[in-house]
Amino acid sequence: MLPVPQFQEFIARHALFSTQKKVLAAVSGGKDSVLLAHLLKSSGFDFALAHCNFQLRGQEADRDKTFTSNLAKQLQAPFFLTHFNTADYAAEKHISTQMAARELRYNWFEKICAEENFDVIALAHHQNDAIETVLLNLTRGTGIAGMHGILPKNGRLVRPMLFLSRENIDAICAEEKLDFVEDSSNNSAKYARNKIRLEVVPKLKEINPKLEKTFAQNLERFRQLEQLLEHDLQVLRDAVFIGLKSELRIRISDLQKLHPQQLLTFGLLREFNFSEQVVADLLLSLEKHSGRIFESASHQIILDRTEIIIKARGKESGERTDKFEIKIEENDNVIHFINYSLKILQEKSALIIKNNPMSIAVDAGKLMFPLTVRNWQTGDFFYPLGMQKRQKLSDFFIHQKVPLHQKLQIPVLVNSNQEIVWIAGFRLDDRYKVHSGTKKVVIFELSNT
Structure with a gap:
C-alpha cells in the first residue's frame, strides 16, 4: 500500500505545501521519482511532471523521456520536457558535467514555475540521499550547515519523501508493482556520491543495520543545533x-x-x-x-x-566604489564628484583663510593647470603647512587618527607637476601658502552634497 498518510503527515509537519498549491515534480523515471508522482496523485495534489533529457546517455536517455511522458499520461498530469546540450554547457562554463546538469535543470524548473505559476518544485530525495550528502560533506570538509543533510524545504524546493529510506522505496515499488527505469550510471563508482552509496554506506550498515533511522535522528539534532547557533548569531549581530x-x-x-x-x-x-x-x-x-x-x-x-x-566592494573585482580622479581646468568655477562639490574662486588680493579646513587660499602663481583632484595613492607625500620636511600621506593620516576607510574618500588636490597642493579638509602644502610676495590667490571651497 502506498504510504499516503505518512506522506501527507510529513508534508504538513514541515509545511511544505497545501492542496491549494501547484506542485512541479521533477521526474527522471527512476523508482524514487515515480513513487513521488504516484503519491502526489493519490494525495489529490495539483501537480505536473517535468523531465530533463541531458543528452548524455544516448538511447537510454530517449527511453527515459518516453517513459516519463507515458507516466504523465497515465496519471493524467501535465508534462514538461526539455533537452540540454549538457557537455557543451559544462565546457563553456568550465564546470563538471554533474554541476552543469544541476544548474541547467534548476534554472529550467524555475522558468516553468514563473511561466506556469507553480508554487513549489518537488524533488524525490530520501533518507539515504541525506546520509550520502552528509558523508560527502564531511569528506570534503564542512561546517555545521553541511551536517544537517538535505533540508525538507529550501525556498521553492521541497523534498516530501525524506521520511522514506531506499529500502522502503524498493519495497513499496515492488508491492505496488510500479514501473520505473534504471539509470545505468547509478551503478558506476566513478562519481564520489555513487562511491559512498555503493561502497561506504554498506560497510557502515554492517556496524549499524539501522543506519537510516540513526542518521535521521542525528540530522534532526544537527538542524536544531544550526537553528540555535543562528539565533545566537542574530543576537550577537544586533549587539556588535x-x-x-x-x-x-x-x-x-x-x-x-x-x-x-x-x-x-x-x-x-x-x-x-x-x-x-x-x-x-x-x-x-x-x-x-x-x-x-x-x-x-x-x-x-x-x-x-x-x-x-x-x-x-565595487562592481568589478578589487575596484573601490569611491575611486575618483577629476581634472580642473583654469576656467572651471565648480566641479562635482562622488558626494562633493569643489568651488574654485579667483581673488586678486593676497587673502589668507583661517580656521576653515574646508576652504583654502593658494598662491595662484604656483599653480599649473590642469589640476587634479583624486584619492590618495601609495607613496604620496607633501610638506604640511608650517613644516620644512616632507611627510608621507599615510603617516599624516595616522597622526591625524583618520580611519583607513575614511582616508580612501579624502580628496587630494594635485598640481600639474604632480606636487600635492592640499589635503582637502586637513592641511595645505607649505609650498603653496599665501605669503608676502603673493599677488593673486585661488580659493578652493569643498562642501558635501
Whole structure:
C-alpha cells in the first residue's frame, strides 16, 4: 500500500505545501521519482511532471523521456520536457558535467514555475540521499550547515519523501508493482556520491543495520543545533554591529571577547562571503597589522586601530566604489564628484583663510593647470603647512587618527607637476601658502552634497 498518510503527515509537519498549491515534480523515471508522482496523485495534489533529457546517455536517455511522458499520461498530469546540450554547457562554463546538469535543470524548473505559476518544485530525495550528502560533506570538509543533510524545504524546493529510506522505496515499488527505469550510471563508482552509496554506506550498515533511522535522528539534532547557533548569531549581530548596512563596524575588543572566537566571527562575517581562512587570518592580525585589508568576492574588511570596517566592494573585482580622479581646468568655477562639490574662486588680493579646513587660499602663481583632484595613492607625500620636511600621506593620516576607510574618500588636490597642493579638509602644502610676495590667490571651497 502506498504510504499516503505518512506522506501527507510529513508534508504538513514541515509545511511544505497545501492542496491549494501547484506542485512541479521533477521526474527522471527512476523508482524514487515515480513513487513521488504516484503519491502526489493519490494525495489529490495539483501537480505536473517535468523531465530533463541531458543528452548524455544516448538511447537510454530517449527511453527515459518516453517513459516519463507515458507516466504523465497515465496519471493524467501535465508534462514538461526539455533537452540540454549538457557537455557543451559544462565546457563553456568550465564546470563538471554533474554541476552543469544541476544548474541547467534548476534554472529550467524555475522558468516553468514563473511561466506556469507553480508554487513549489518537488524533488524525490530520501533518507539515504541525506546520509550520502552528509558523508560527502564531511569528506570534503564542512561546517555545521553541511551536517544537517538535505533540508525538507529550501525556498521553492521541497523534498516530501525524506521520511522514506531506499529500502522502503524498493519495497513499496515492488508491492505496488510500479514501473520505473534504471539509470545505468547509478551503478558506476566513478562519481564520489555513487562511491559512498555503493561502497561506504554498506560497510557502515554492517556496524549499524539501522543506519537510516540513526542518521535521521542525528540530522534532526544537527538542524536544531544550526537553528540555535543562528539565533545566537542574530543576537550577537544586533549587539556588535555598528553603523549602516553599506558600512558596518565591529570593535576589535568585542571580537576578542567571543568564545569560540573563530566559529562566531565566521558566523558574523559569513553573509559577506568571507572564507574561514580569511577569518582566521583576520583574527591573527587584530593586534598586529592596523591598515591591512581582507577581501571576499563582494566585500572588504579594513582593519583599523580599534575596529574592523566592513564595506561592499565595487562592481568589478578589487575596484573601490569611491575611486575618483577629476581634472580642473583654469576656467572651471565648480566641479562635482562622488558626494562633493569643489568651488574654485579667483581673488586678486593676497587673502589668507583661517580656521576653515574646508576652504583654502593658494598662491595662484604656483599653480599649473590642469589640476587634479583624486584619492590618495601609495607613496604620496607633501610638506604640511608650517613644516620644512616632507611627510608621507599615510603617516599624516595616522597622526591625524583618520580611519583607513575614511582616508580612501579624502580628496587630494594635485598640481600639474604632480606636487600635492592640499589635503582637502586637513592641511595645505607649505609650498603653496599665501605669503608676502603673493599677488593673486585661488580659493578652493569643498562642501558635501
